[in-house]
Amino acid sequence: MAQAGANVTVLEQAAELREVGAGLQVTPNGARVIRALGLGADYDAGGLAAAAVSPTDALTGRVLARFDLGHTDPAYRFFHRATLQRLLADGAVAQGAAIRTGIRVDRLARGGRIMTDEGAREADLVIGADGIHSVARRFCEPDARPAEFTGQVAWRAVVSCSDVPPVARIWMAPGRHVVTYPLSAERMNIVAVQERTEWAEEGWHHPDDPENLRTAFADCGPDLRAILDRVEEARLWGLFRHPVARHWHNDRVAILGDAAHPTLPFLAQGANLALEDAFVLARCCAGLPLDKALPRYQALRRDRVSRAIDAANANARNYHLSGAGRRVAHLGLGLMDRLAPALFLGRFGWLYDYDPAAVTP
Numbered sequence: 001m002a003q004a005g006a007n008v009t010v011l012e013q014a015a016e017l018r019e020v021g022a023g024l025q026v027t028p029n030g031a032r033v034i035r036a037l038g039l040g041a042d043y044d045a046g047g048l049a050a051a052a053v054s055p056t057d058a059l060t061g062r063v064l065a066r067f068d069l070g071h072t073d074p075a076y077r078f079f080h081r082a083t084l085q086r087l088l089a090d091g092a093v094a095q096g097a098a099i100r101t102g103i104r105v106d107r108l109a110r111g112g113r114i115m116t117d118e119g120a121r122e123a124d125l126v127i128g129a130d131g132i133h134s135v136a137r138r139f140c141e142p143d144a145r146p147a148e149f150t151g152q153v154a155w156r157a158v159v160s161c162s163d164v165p166p167v168a169r170i171w172m173a174p175g176r177h178v179v180t181y182p183l184s185a186e187r188m189n190i191v192a193v194q195e196r197t198e199w200a201e202e203g204w205h206h207p208d209d210p211e212n213l214r215t216a217f218a219d220c221g222p223d224l225r226a227i228l229d230r231v232e233e234a235r236l237w238g239l240f241r242h243p244v245a246r247h248w249h250n251d252r253v254a255i256l257g258d259a260a261h262p263t264l265p266f267l268a269q270g271a272n273l274a275l276e277d278a279f280v281l282a283r284c285c286a287g288l289p290l291d292k293a294l295p296r297y298q299a300l301r302r303d304r305v306s307r308a309i310d311a312a313n314a315n316a317r318n319y320h321l322s323g324a325g326r327r328v329a330h331l332g333l334g335l336m337d338r339l340a341p342a343l344f345l346g347r348f349g350w351l352y353d354y355d356p357a358a359v360t361p
């Protein structure tokens with residue numbers, strides 16, 4: 001928005017821009033946005049270039065397949081969240097955006113009015129990029145259906161490692177899975193998901209005893225257990241399914257990212273889709289009057305985002321298979337690896353090949 005000439009102020013409730021340890025996979029579609037913003041060199045210098053993704057039988061530790069990620073342009077990369085956040089924040093400030101931390105938005109009102117804990121403000125356009133508990137979404141869609149617990153909880157943790165190859169491993173077990181990938185030569189990111197019947201609250205700031213994580217995967221092979229043994233601090237949260245917003249804008253407010261469409265972390269797309277949304281919204285606002293720009297933005301985004309969310313939900317099912325279904329799926333992965341390895345990523349061509357810069361407002 002600042003590049004297009006807007007006078008931008010970011011209001012962030014956190015006292016400082018800081019991300020607790022966890023990783024993000026940035027896929028070529030998200031990377032193309034970063035490149036189109038002129039931050040391609042910083043992107044290429046940040047994080048780790050991913051070489052492959054390897055579905056693995058968590059119970060035996062057997063690698064079922066190895067699908068190459070090293071050929072994509074831009075590169076598929078593993079980032080520490082803090083690195084990506086810094087890259088984007090520096091880029092925004094360099095374009096003249098002001099980032100104000102320690103300000104919480106309590107409520108929005110018509111006419112671009114923003115009520116904060118520091119008093120009221122006004123803007124020509126308010127962009128709600130305020131995550132799963134979005135104040136802006138409530139303004140755009142006061143009757144939104146409540147989120148539903150998916151029956152799955154997830155732990156996230158970062159552990160020490162040494163010289164692990166830049167491969168995302170998907171360790172699959174009945175009713176559970178773990179994704180591991182390195183963030184640097186010394187640190188590895190872990191997301192572990194388990195099916196459960198009960199959970200109270202959505203959010204990802206619940207510290208949990210790492211023993212609970214280890215117990216959940218105690219029947220798995222020694223390679224995975226050795227990684228989990230290194231967990232010193234883990235956070236646990238319940239995974240909730242939210243409907244994609246029906247209304248992505250109202251009056252002078254637009255929503256994007258998790259505010260409009262919280263995405264389960266089974267396809268590594270939530271942040272990538274948020275980047276795409278932001279770019280397309282800025283394009284629409286630069287090219288059209290506001291009353292046309294906001295509906296056009298929603299029209300350009302909603303179907304694509306819904307398709308990505310459906311694909312993420314399907315992954316959760318496929319990772320957690322048991323019995324004969326599991327054996328057949330593992331056999332299929334092995335065959336795909338040998339006979340048609342390009343098919344694995346090729347199925348997601350519609351997702352990864354997307355170029356938001358080519359979108360016409």
Ligand SMILES: Cc1cc2nc3c(=O)[nH]c(=O)nc-3n(C[C@H](O)[C@H](O)[C@H](O)COP(=O)(O)OP(=O)(O)OC[C@H]3O[C@@H](n4cnc5c(N)ncnc54)[C@H](O)[C@@H]3O)c2cc1C
Nearest residue numbers: 012013024025104105130131257258265268269270271272
């Ligand atoms: C374990 C895990 C792994 C994931 N892995 C990946 C991955 O590999 N790749 C990927 O693309 N995505 C991944 N995701 C999803 C991704 O993290 C989210 O989709 C993404 O962070 C959404 O970005 P956002 O900017 O919309 O919201 P957020 O990242 O939630 O940011 C919202 C911001 O708004 C601020 N805020 C909220 N309310 C207010 C308020 N009222 N006033 C002021 N400020 C406010 C918050 O403090 C926060 O800084 C993962 C998610 C999880 C949980």
